Amino acid sequence: MLSFRRALVAAAIFITILFFTTRSTSPAASSLAVEYPKTNSDPGSNPKESSQETVPPNDAVPPAGVNRHRPAPQGQQTMQDMSKMTLYDKLAYQFPYDVETKFPAYIWQTWKWTPAHGEFDFRDQEATWTEQHPGFIHEVITDQVAVNLIRLLYASVPEVLEAYDALPLPVLKADFFRYLILLARGGIYSDIDTYALRSAVDWIPAAVPRDTVGLVIGIEADPDRPDWKEWYSRRIQFCQWTIQAKAGHPVLREIVRQITNRTLERKKDGSLKGLNNKSVIEFTGPALWTDVIFDYFNDERFFDMSHSTGPIDWNNFTGMETSRRVGDVVVLPITSFSPGVEQMGAKDYDDPMAFVKHDFEGTWKPESERHIGEQTG
Template sequence: MMSFKRALVFAIFFITAFVIIRRAHTSLNEPNPVRRPPPKHADSDNARSGASHNAPSTSNPSGADVPLRDQPVPAQKAIHDTSKMSLYDKLAYQYPYDVETKFPAYVWQTWKYTPASAEFQFRDQEASWTEQHPGFVHEVITDQVAVHLLRLLYAAVPEVLDAYDALPEPVLKADFFRYLILLARGGIYSDIDTVALKSALDWLPDALPKESIGLVVGIEADPDRPDWKDWYSRRIQFCQWTIQAKPGHPVLRDIVSRITAETLRRKRDGVFVSRDKSVVEFTGPAVWTDTVFDYFNDARYFDMRHSLGNITYLNFTGIEIPKKVGDVVVLPITSFSPGVGQMGAKDYDDPMAFVKHDFEGTWKPEHERHIGANG
């Protein structure tokens, strides 16, 4: 006959095993959770980011705060059948966003050759990124490697791969790749003709909590002149030659969805783009700028009930220090465009100068290079 002590030990063992098995079964059947960014605090746009009190609030033209909404979580029913999801939701499921994680320690660049090739032309520029970011994984991805890497990362989203393959120009593929690699892996993307002046660890103010930021963008152009449309696509234009992001950020989901849908439409209609401004609008800084502004005014992510109007270029023109909008930090023009000699950009030795762009325009024919900031 079993003693009382042995019976008690057996009962405890049985109950413990039952609880462990039940928890394991439950975790296998629950949807993959999406971490939600914390609500935006009242001082997040101004005091913590060091934003100018003379410039309009990036939350609200009146200065009132617009709190960041919780990130939407895909419905459990859709989790089991991604074929019924929209492309945006597929990407959200494939690469969920967690604002509280660290920025991944990656530097991504693309070029026709790797630094190991004798034909590599950007040794000083490429080396600056390694020197400023010891301990980071730094990769220069060739076109051939990009194809295989994307097939691995986006095997579950074949329409993205179809769109990438359909793009007829290398510059379009290069633009698309930067958004795709950041969406999937995060880190820093920077064009091969850029020089890292400061480490990305110094890009954000110390007082700004890094666990509240998921995307860092810089101003490329702030042309306060009546003929600005002759030179730039947007009154405030965000550069996409350098971007820092955490994987899965909604802005990256959105731009990948837009480019994919537009590319497949153009493929179906047999209409594609030529060089120049059509590239800028299709995959370049124009569509990138539009996507960032659309995110700032997206009721899915920001509580707009107390806002008096949309966030526009007026909230950023003339800024000289970072401004925070929800989980995005916008850096002034000096940060990624120092030394251009216009639009308020200061020189390379300014404390806010982080990246120098040589404007090689490497995607353009040789005779068209070095002619402006849209390259």
């Protein structure tokens, strides 16, 4: 038998070997090579992209540069003093982004009750998500669970918690929650009144490697009419009732930063009570979501702008009928998340590009504002 001293020495040697072994095999963070799309009048020159049916060749050019969303770790990382960081840097540190990871197999939905409750009215819709995604963790989060979950995930970023608690309307909290849960955990968020028509496995074109995509979004509105401002907030509007993301994506990081800062500013000056259903679209809804996405497409931190012939804007997406890739974002046509609306070029539910059906219940809105054709979208 070993003496106590020999056992102690052996244990010390084992721990030392284990430390250096695990330290030397720490995975380095991936880098992101992005493609900067040209305007429709400037054809691209990448033959590989030209062969992809769902990535139009007049929108793609060869990879133009490498941008790192987080630095590669060098052995053991030291703890940083987050109190001295900006909110954006806190979020980046707490929820790092690695485009090469898999999309997390989560489906997040929110409602007043869970499917086990007798008053849950969305069993048909909710069931389609489970049926189309076997093996996924599918959670319907109630308001109280959402509060506790956010407090757990964002305990180290107290200003986010303060902003979430300060929002005066349930719909504002519901909007904020979807960004917060996807930033922290990734996966799919979809409104409770949606049907999954096809698996999310089919959302990204087969020709696009999944380790180059971190965000999948769809077009909500493409109102090609002179009076579009009377009906929608943006000429091209991206929907946020269904989003797929990898944790830490910069778009989610930025929208959380903006909502947090704006909320705390309005809390300080006493103007939060001025927010109403009409202002939701701009404050937390699809208008802000659309603005943040377009800002990302034109952000020099993530894209090499030297090959650009102009900013990416609504002109690059109007009238599109197939998927379009911009860097690490796949944009789906209006048919994908809004089939059957019979306007703006959306096709029917049986179209190959129809992935999600939205009932547009809009249960937070007045009855007169629950249709897609209304101003609130």
